[in-house]
Amino acid sequence: LAKTTQPISMDSYEGQEVNITCSHNNIATNDYITWYQQFPSQGPRFIIQGYKTKVTNEVASLFIPADRKSSTLSLPRVSLSDTAVYYCLVGASGAGNNRKLIWGLGTSLAVNP
């Protein structure tokens, strides 16, 4: 089972770019990297998923180096509403593989005015 390591917390200010790095040294060949966001008293929300290199969508970018042992979630120009916990998960895509996802404590991001 792949295990991820993230910083427990991060602080930022409105308008800054925030980069959250996740280590997953034991990632398997068929594992994808997925990031979720969770606000207090809500369920997690999917942000982005990638396998290698760079993935970008309307809310974030995901950078994955060639060895795939880490990944970096990049949030451009954060606002106060981006204050949340961010989870990095690795797991194989495909039927029946979600049960192998292990959720850590995530990174608690605080965006200050």
Add this chain to the structure above:
Amino acid sequence: NAGVMQNPRHLVRRRGQEARLRCSPVKGHSHVYWYRQLPEEGLKFMVYLQKENIIDESGMPKERFSAEFPKEGPSILRIQQVVRGDSAAYFCASSLWGNNEQFFGPGTRLTVL
């Protein structure tokens, strides 16, 4: 499109009573997952179900907990003879197939008095 729905949102039970938590997945999704989250902790996988089948229940306590996902109707997580330690937020998620993008419900917050 309606997202994952969970009810009740809040449930209070006395020790020894039964708790029934319901989850209606996104329309068309046949994969359902249940997670438990204690205060200040990450999500812990409990069980993964497809229609009428339990695929993986490795995260479920051996006693008092059961889950089902019938052919018709919502998925049910049932906790018998609740104890104070069962107090937590219980999240349900669904996916179209067994890939990593899970859609989460708002959770049910169980309080055991």
